[in-house]
Amino acid sequence: MDKGHDLAAAVSAFGAAAKKKLANRAVTGAPEDQLRSPLDALVKDLAELSRLPRGAVELVGESTLAHLSTRPDFAVTVRHALIGFIEVKAPGKGADPRKFTDEHDKKQWTKLKTLPNLVYTDGNAFSLWQNGELQGSVIRLDGDVESSGSALAGPPTLLALFSNFLSWEPIQPRSAKQLAQISARLCRLLREEVAEELERNNPGLTSLASEWRNLLFPDASNEQFADGYAQAVTFGLLVARVRDIDLSKGLDEAASQLRKSSTLIGTALRLLIDNPDIKDALQTSLGTLSRVLNVVDWPTIAKGDAGAWLYFYEDFLEVYDNDLRKKTGSYYTPPEVVNAMVRLTDEALRDPKLFNRRDGLDAPTVRAGRNASIAQVLIHSAPRAISC
Numbered sequence: 001m002d003k004g005h006d007l008a009a010a011v012s013a014f015g016a017a018a019k020k021k022l023a024n025r026a027v028t029g030a031p032e033d034q035l036r037s038p039l040d041a042l043v044k045d046l047a048e049l050s051r052l053p054r055g056a057v058e059l060v061g062e063s064t065l066a067h068l069s070t071r072p073d074f075a076v077t078v079r080h081a082l083i084g085f086i087e088v089k090a091p092g093k094g095a096d097p098r099k100f101t102d103e104h105d106k107k108q109w110t111k112l113k114t115l116p117n118l119v120y121t122d123g124n125a126f127s128l129w130q131n132g133e134l135q136g137s138v139i140r141l142d143g144d145v146e147s148s149g150s151a152l153a154g155p156p157t158l159l160a161l162f163s164n165f166l167s168w169e170p171i172q173p174r175s176a177k178q179l180a181q182i183s184a185r186l187c188r189l190l191r192e193e194v195a196e197e198l199e200r201n202n203p204g205l206t207s208l209a210s211e212w213r214n215l216l217f218p219d220a221s222n223e224q225f226a227d228g229y230a231q232a233v234t235f236g237l238l239v240a241r242v243r244d245i246d247l248s249k250g251l252d253e254a255a256s257q258l259r260k261s262s263t264l265i266g267t268a269l270r271l272l273i274d275n276p277d278i279k280d281a282l283q284t285s286l287g288t289l290s291r292v293l294n295v296v297d298w299p300t301i302a303k304g305d306a307g308a309w310l311y312f313y314e315d316f317l318e319v320y321d322n323d324l325r326k327k328t329g330s331y332y333t334p335p336e337v338v339n340a341m342v343r344l345t346d347e348a349l350r351d352p353k354l355f356n357r358r359d360g361l362d363a364p365t366v367r368a369g370r371n372a373s374i375a376q377v378l379i380h381s382a383p384r385a386i387s388c
Helices: 002-024 035-049 103-112 156-166 176-199 203-215 223-241 251-259 261-271 274-281 284-292 298-302 307-321 322-328 335-350 374-387
Strands: 055-062 074-078 081-088 118-121 125-130
Touching: 002 035, 035 055, 035 074, 035 081, 035 261, 074 156, 074 223, 074 251, 081 103, 081 125, 081 156, 081 203, 081 284, 103 374, 125 156, 176 203, 176 223, 176 298, 176 307, 203 223, 203 274, 223 251, 223 284, 251 261, 251 284, 261 274, 274 284, 298 307
Parallel strands: 081 118
Antiparallel strands: 055 074, 074 081, 118 125
């Protein structure tokens, strides 16, 4: 049986299953919910046609959370490694998110276009987006998913689209600036996911935000907490990769390994993720961050330049939140100025006539000011963590 005939059979089976689901008046829920099971079968059939063994591909997403803007309907894994996401829309809505008019759909696309590998479909059309860019063109099936049944047909380009989607691998950043841009986009998605979960009163994040306020920032808003949380986790994972810690073994394991060499950062990372409610709620952004950052090779990025990290945060904020960069005055400071500031501060702390701290900046009683966030602590700890 040739591939063309196999593709025809797969799309025909999808059409028959979708028509049966959509026509069943006893089934409740949105029309896009009825596409989930037929779509799961279609993707697995196309995976086999793409020479992946049966069982290698899994679609994770058993129940819909359509009211959320930052969580696609399916996370897709190949051999247990996250490779991308699928967002399902109601038949007739189309698969080009740039043309959506519904405010929820437009808001969702603004967030989801951050993802490195994403398929949109309404059952009649399919499109592949990588980092917000359309790959190829929107592909439309021949017929209507609601009425054609087994007569539904698809072009060979549908198989090409899914072969591309299922073969995705994260690209290794080659410079600190490129790493800053990649991590900033995903950090922004994490921030949005945290903010959305706080609105839903997620118990894990609500409790953590309360502790954050009690211990650090009494007046911090949910928005400020979401920002601090997202940056702290992102930079914790970045430092883990600088330490060559494998993120594919899970964030708990990464945090435990990081604590062996960077106690503060490892402990902070563990505290921020060590809750099932948090892990489940933030699986899209945390899973993507781990997958993308796990290919980071710091020696390749630094190229022997000990000051490579010094440029990082300004580049990061320019993509993550340029208004925040301006508000906090986060601009690159020449190494000579930084070194002089650090040296003078250390000398002042050691001076018996001033502060009389024998260990200077390393003294246990020396700490960041009350306006410094955990994210800033991690960020400014990073150069030491890298150089140690």
